Amino acid sequence: MEKVKFLEGNTACALGAVRAGLKFFGGYPITPSSEVAEVCSEELPKAGGRFIQMEDEIASIASIIGASLAGSKAMTATSGPGFSLMQEALGMAVMGEVPIVIVSVMRGGPSTGHPTGPSQGDLMQARWGTHGDHPIIAIYPESVNEVYYEIIRAFNLAEKYRQPVVFLMDEVLGHMKESVFINEDKIETVERRKIEMDQKKYNPFLTENDIPLTANYGEGYRFHVTGLYHDETGFPDVSSENIQKTMDRMYRKIYNNMDDISKNEEMNTEDMDILLFSVGTQARSAKMAIRMLKEEGINAGLFRPITLWPFPEERIVELGKKVSKIVAIEMNKGQMADELRKYVCEEDEKKIIPLNKLESELIPPQEIVDKVKEVL
Amino acid sequence: MAKGKKYIIKIKEDYCKSCRLCYSRCPTNAITANPKNMKVQINDEDKCIGCLVCENICPDFAIEIFEAEDN
Amino acid sequence: MFNYDKYIRKDKFPHIWCSGCGNGIILKSSIRAIDKIGWDKNDVMTISGIGCSSRATGYLDFDSLHTLHGRALAFATGIKMAKPKMNVVVFTGDGDAGAIGGNHLIHAARRNIDITAVIFNNNIYGMTGGQYSPTTPQEFVATTAPYGHIENSFNFMELAIGAGASFAARTTVTNPKQVENFIHKGLENKGFSVIEVVSNCHVQFGRRNEMKSPIQMFDWIKERIIPMSKAEDMSEDELENKVITGVFKNIEKPEYVEEYDKNIMAKAEGE
Incomplete structure (x- = not known):
């Protein structure tokens, strides 16, 4: 059964996220993405999730990383200037292998630029915005209908690969209204992997197929996560050998799964x-x-x-x-x-x-x- | 001297970083400096009154005081 | 007399801090305070930012998160909202909480979210090599204040209270028992608690200011302490450069996540 809804892109993004299992949204208002936050503030508590408007974009992405580590599917939404502010913490999410989704509705830049007009100026910011080498997943749909389904896929990839996913839109897509054909048969969601191991032997960055088996906070594993290079115990190890090994694995995690991640x-x-x-x-x-x-x-x-x-x-x-x-x-x-x-x-x-x-x-x-x- | 409770001073030498905060505060000289490396060492365990000043001030988790009977 | 082993990750010891650094005293006092309140170890979460203070999380056998410079409270906010059963403690420093993370401190206090923030205030940026911090006293020397510091110091108590924290207290590492008691009170408070612990950095701060040993620095801190009760009768001039210790604020006030659930969740579910 297909349900047809006439939605704005930003609304479809928020509703798709809630359908994907979003449980926490931390954001800060910015044109042209603010409607994503507005819709989340209304819809999330209905779905048993919580919404907060943080004090800035840095706090927003920090809050969703925290929420995700505590077990909630988490998302923020922003645009160019806010996305720039988020870059440091995006790197932390890469390093800590934290599943989060960052929506960036592109507007004219640099700087305040042109807040109410579309641009595709942040394609490279999505790829290389945070410092240091790192893999990234970014998805960019073309229509409101595609936004709805692709935001669900963004959450699925984030969970599956324990990887931050950037969800790009642009001002036109964010503010355009189109029909969305919601067909439940076409929707699949990936849930957070349940970890069942002996606490004493548990290491949060033990990997399976290069993907870490990280538990959620508050489940009795009492583990450590840091933005420093770390070994499988989660504790800092900045030996040259470990740095090379860790980033090689993070690249493999994504690039060895191109068949699954790629979509054209x-x-x-x-x-x-x-x-x-x-x-x-x-x-x-x-x-x-x-x-x-x-x-x-x-x-x-x-x-x-x-x-x-x-x-x-x-x-x-x-x-x-x-x-x-x-x-x-x-x-x-x-x-x-x-x-x-x-x-x-x-x-x-x-x-x-x-x-x-x-x-x-x-x-x-x-x-x-x-x-x-x-x-x- | 009246016989009060007896205390056992346990020192983790490998944790001690010779900061001198503990023995400079010990009111009874129960602990003192090892002249070789200025790490804490026991001077006279019988003098310990169990005030825990050293245990609480030690930033390095290097001193623990126990009541003799609870071993 | 206290069994720290129950709460520490023993394989990480001895810790990273310099000989005589007060951070270890604050860490131990925090452990005693957490023990006193009796929380299940699996329900405690410690979060830190960047700096000497922020290494504290790695030593404690709780869930722990070592985050970005200044942002610990923002990460903590997300964790508390996602899992309100967690008892969230943030370890931060004077630079971490007062400069780069000042905004997060203000807003966590404003929301009165149930997080306890322990600020290790050693008046300097230690880890980066002794640059002046928001609490470096005037006229003192730092590597970025070679001619003597001219800026005004942050007063964390006034800041926390002004922003809406329901608990605010200041103490110093020279009184570990008081550190323990104030942190314990902060943990008990259902709301945002700030405990500023004035600490010593003889390596990066003292050394450049004629106090190169921890004992000299402890004496310097001690001689400036004025308990709150005494400070009330003293003039502003008399209190200049003094360390006023005590509980500055301890009130009951609606807590953010509880309010969210009581108001927003309840109303949304009704729709």
């Missing part, structure tokens, strides 16, 4: 003259451009990573071999174009064609059509 949408990639690369809401305009080009006899394909990070390197390499040009359409100065160049530009430096705009609105289909015709 492809359109017309079997037979194409040119490939369009776009993520999030911007991809919708690219899809329209593909239809318009078709009418003019041009076969354009689309590659849209839904899991943006880890980057779908393998598939990009394959697709890159099929075409002579890839147009990377982004509301930024070419962040993904640079990423693409890492994988597809061996022979031809001009293979990646960036189509970038910082006008605080989506790049319209006609401009994409014009660009494709110009470069083909």
